[in-house]
Amino acid sequence: MASAELVARLTVYVKAGATHVDAADEAFISECLSEAEALVAALVGTTEVPAAVLDRARIEVGSELYNRRAAPNGISQFAAADGSAIRVARDPMVAAYPILAPFLPVGFA
Numbered sequence: 001m002a003s004a005e006l007v008a009r010l011t012v013y014v015k016a017g018a019t020h021v022d023a024a025d026e027a028f029i030s031e032c033l034s035e036a037e038a039l040v041a042a043l044v045g046t047t048e049v050p051a052a053v054l055d056r057a058r059i060e061v062g063s064e065l066y067n068r069r070a071a072p073n074g075i076s077q078f079a080a081a082d083g084s085a086i087r088v089a090r091d092p093m094v095a096a097y098p099i100l101a102p103f104l105p106v107g108f109a
Contacts (some may be wrong), residue, residue, distance in 0.1 A: 006055060007033055010062045029066060036061035039093055040100070049103040060095035068092070 007026075010033050015021055023028075036058045044054070 007057065009055070010066070013059055014051060014063050014066045028069070029062070033058065033062040033067040035065055038093070040096060043093065043096070043100060044104070047104055049100060053099060053103065057096040057099045060099065061092050064092035075078050 007030050011021055011026065011029050014029065032038075039061055040054060040057050
């Protein structure tokens with residue numbers, strides 16, 4: 001289960017500037033963070049990663065999962081200054097890979 005402090009950090013991250021977060025949105029943010037924790041844990045496995053780095057990766061993945069709700073069929077307009085459509089990444093881990101890469105073992109074929 002996601003910690004209350006990390007849920008609060010993710011809420012601020014995805015709802016920047018919002019003066020009110022309703023209970024349903026708060027529950028969804030908590031679900032996204034729980035899913036993000038599972039995804040990050042599966043990638044990291046037993047590798048030692050600093051807690052601050054893990055938290056940042058979880059927040060980034062949670063944000064990707066949260067923002068998918070506003071992007072039906074993977075298309076969103078929330079990020080484009082000119083109003084054009086933006087494709088949301090299919091892989092919610094896309095922001096976590098470079099954050100965690102320095103700590104993960106490199107594979108060789």
